[in-house]
Amino acid sequence: MTNPPTNPYGDGHFGPYGGQYVPETLMSPLREVEEAFLTYYQDPSFQAELNRYLHDYVGRPTPLYHAQRLSAHVGGPQIYLKREDLAHTGAHKINNCIGQILLAIRMGKKRIIAETGAGQHGVATATVAALMGLECVIYMGEEDMARQAINVFRMRLLGAEVRPVSSGSRTLKDAMNEALRDWVTNVRTTHYILGTVGGPHPYPIMVREFQRVIGRETRQQILAQAGRLPDILVACVGGGSNSMGLFYDFLDQPHIRKIGVEAGGLAIEPGKHAARFADGQRGVFQGAQSYVLQDAAGQIMPTHSISAGLDYASVGPEHAWFHDTHIVEYTHASDAEALAAFQLLSRLEGIIPALESAHAIAEVLKHGPAWGRDKIVIINLSGRGDKDVDHARKFLLP
Numbered sequence: 001m002t003n004p005p006t007n008p009y010g011d012g013h014f015g016p017y018g019g020q021y022v023p024e025t026l027m028s029p030l031r032e033v034e035e036a037f038l039t040y041y042q043d044p045s046f047q048a049e050l051n052r053y054l055h056d057y058v059g060r061p062t063p064l065y066h067a068q069r070l071s072a073h074v075g076g077p078q079i080y081l082k083r084e085d086l087a088h089t090g091a092h093k094i095n096n097c098i099g100q101i102l103l104a105i106r107m108g109k110k111r112i113i114a115e116t117g118a119g120q121h122g123v124a125t126a127t128v129a130a131l132m133g134l135e136c137v138i139y140m141g142e143e144d145m146a147r148q149a150i151n152v153f154r155m156r157l158l159g160a161e162v163r164p165v166s167s168g169s170r171t172l173k174d175a176m177n178e179a180l181r182d183w184v185t186n187v188r189t190t191h192y193i194l195g196t197v198g199g200p201h202p203y204p205i206m207v208r209e210f211q212r213v214i215g216r217e218t219r220q221q222i223l224a225q226a227g228r229l230p231d232i233l234v235a236c237v238g239g240g241s242n243s244m245g246l247f248y249d250f251l252d253q254p255h256i257r258k259i260g261v262e263a264g265g266l267a268i269e270p271g272k273h274a275a276r277f278a279d280g281q282r283g284v285f286q287g288a289q290s291y292v293l294q295d296a297a298g299q300i301m302p303t304h305s306i307s308a309g310l311d312y313a314s315v316g317p318e319h320a321w322f323h324d325t326h327i328v329e330y331t332h333a334s335d336a337e338a339l340a341a342f343q344l345l346s347r348l349e350g351i352i353p354a355l356e357s358a359h360a361i362a363e364v365l366k367h368g369p370a371w372g373r374d375k376i377v378i379i380n381l382s383g384r385g386d387k388d389v390d391h392a393r394k395f396l397l398p
């Protein structure tokens with residue numbers, strides 16, 4: 001590309017957060033991804049193809065569902081669920097994967113790599129690689145591979161190679177380090193599909209743009225169903241992509257409350273949670289400046305959550321900025337509260353939510369009764385709980 005396109009999305013800094021804290025060798029691959037994104041994302045033929053896959057393959061628009069029995073149970077506002085659990089592969093992650101693989105094809109890449117923790121992003125990436133007939137390598141910590149054996153099998157069934165990572169704590173952050181190492185070595189042929197609004201620029205803005213479809217649809221749907229915009233939006237925050245996707249198209253409405261729910265785990269004590277805004281400090285982790293759970297010496301702390309998708313020591317840098325500027329309110333739900341919400345939604349609505357999404361439901365169960373009957377609340381149901389039934393069973397059976 002000879003003429004770098006002008007950039008309406010900024011340079012990846014959100015106040016003091018974001019940036020590109022990477023080795024020199026990664027600067028040119030990141031630049032290549034940014035230029036491809038800026039060039040193609042605005043291209044009508046790219047948009048047409050993206051929308052066709054989102055509609056025909058992912059199953060969008062996902063429904064906005066008025067949960068009347070849940071609303072009656074809470075006894076306060078009318079509660080609506082944005083049904084990302086009904087997207088192909090069972091969560092919102094596919095929205096980003098479809099967008100990035102269409103970019104990879106236009107960049108002439110033949111090979112896709114990704115990191116995965118619980119395996120959800122790995123499955124979504126392996127899915128789009130199969131769809132497009134590209135080679136796919138997924139890096140996964142050995143510890144996570146043992147815990148998520150079914151997802152390892154799923155990825156292999158989809159034709160991906162799953163590479164065990166045995167360094168460090170043998171979990172998500174180590175898998176991401178390995179994926180970055182692979183990328184540096186194979187950048188000519190390879191695109192790295194990062195799974196959330198984190199990591200170095202341009203990933204936070206690019207993933208955000210691919211997830212904004214959630215909020216765009218929600219805005220139209222609530223106007224059609226309720227005749228007005230909502231009062232409160234609630235979503236769980238792991239890396240921050242499903243919440244960013246829901247909130248972003250409502251940022252022009254500052255009076256609409258936006259609540260991000262992190263993993264409160266067992267307690268807000270070192271090593272027992274993943275609530276970066278409750279107990280984290282500004283720091284650099286895996287390519288960006290953000291809020292990080294670290295000790296006084298800057299060592300990354302161990303984290304814990306009942307839901308693997310929220311169990312991460314940092315959070316997307318734009319969320320850090322939204323936190324400091326009070327654009328979004330951040331809170332947390334504990335393992336026990338999420339587990340209770342998981343059961344309650346199953347019984348009241350016949351919808352088994354992902355344990356991640358159950359954190360958002362837990363927040364509405366806790367504070368919803370005080371919110372007033374004239375209010376409209378929308379919860380992002382980021383994924384379905386089929387993947388979690390085995391895990392939940394261990395806690396729920398005597």
Ligand SMILES: *Cc1c(COP(=O)(O)O)cnc(C)c1O
Pocket residue numbers: 091092093120121195196197236237238239240241242243309310354356357382383384
């Ligand atoms: C991965 C995942 C999350 C957390 O990731 P975000 O980037 O914060 O959205 C939440 N819900 C589900 C179902 C997931 O699979």
